[in-house]
Amino acid sequence: MFRFREALISVYVMWYRQVKRFVRARSRLIGSIAQPLFWMLFFGLGFSSALSFQEARSFGLGYMSFLIPGIVMMAVFFTSFTAGISVIWDKEFGFLKEVLVAPASRSLLIFGRALGDSTVAALQGFIVLVVAYFLTPTLLLDGIPIFTLTVFLTALTFTCLGIALASKVRSIEGFHLLTTFIAMPTLFLSGAFFPVETMPEWMKILAFINPLTYSVDAARKILTNIGFFSLPLNLMVLLGSTLIFTFIAAWIFEKTTVE
Template sequence: PVSRRASILGRMLGDSTVAVIQGIIIFCIAYPLTPTLKIINLPIVILAAFLTSLSFTSIGTIIATKMRSQEGFQLIVNMISMPTLFLSGAFYPIDTMPTWMKYLAYINPLTYGVDAARILLTGSGSLNLITDVFLLLILSTILITLATQTFKKATIE
């Protein structure tokens, strides 16, 4: 039999892989519209996207494990999704945010995924690439550990 840990890790890795494949498809559609993107850096962009996806599938697992209904899970995820996206710096520069928002932005894994992709594809970003990838690695490791522990301790009702 497969352990609970292996089961949830497989699920998170699978979901993250699907998210990265979706990102690659979007990139393939967008590239002809913006041919100035640095396609040579695509493998590192994929790594950053995978780490970002792992972080969010881990967060989703933690939330799902604590919820009693699918509707409750969807409600919480919807409440978190938009603020997470807006706090990532994807639409609004972090350095112009109020101080309290900056704190939220810097604990958001998407911030580092967006910044890494920006650096790699356009040559400009807020932080530095090594910092982005390092923090994504740290955040995803912490979140995967929390998710597997939470799932392992969960009881089935």
């Protein structure tokens, strides 16, 4: 028996909670923007003056313009992935545990939560973009609607990946392992800091199976008009990864138990 109204309410309520939390916790907002800002300022400006390397120049881009789409996506990625993983605590010791005994579909509840986390991650991405625009006013802003879509799909993909992984982990050590073994490689292999085309062949293969590569490439295409893949391909891959990970996260959460 599927009741559409109840389903919508479940999704909406969980979305509402995540967004409300974000609005409340201003310190979290500042923290999440400070990190990408430091990357742009210290790493970006430092690197672009130390070596404006061949690839960046052949693109006709300064390193800053090359880097900024990557940093925006990095911010979205970290926020959403961490939010997804934090479901562990929420489920074992927090609010979500109480939701497990509600007479509502768990898949829909977790989907609502993922949507909420993605909204928050996307918002943070936008704030980073605004800051970045002051540093590099040459960014192209006419593709903002598609950029929004890209950011949102990226956020949803990695929130759901985080949720799926989190349900297999029960300790703080596991949490750190996930950050080290999933988050760091995903970021470095995404082309956020250096182009995919100059990577060694074996590394390229890893980059190609990494959804974040397509997010970064799409963002770069939209904001600087330079990219490795075509924009439709990027969006297709992201849509696919979003569907797959959302489905997996919902499926795993549906049969979750508390121990």
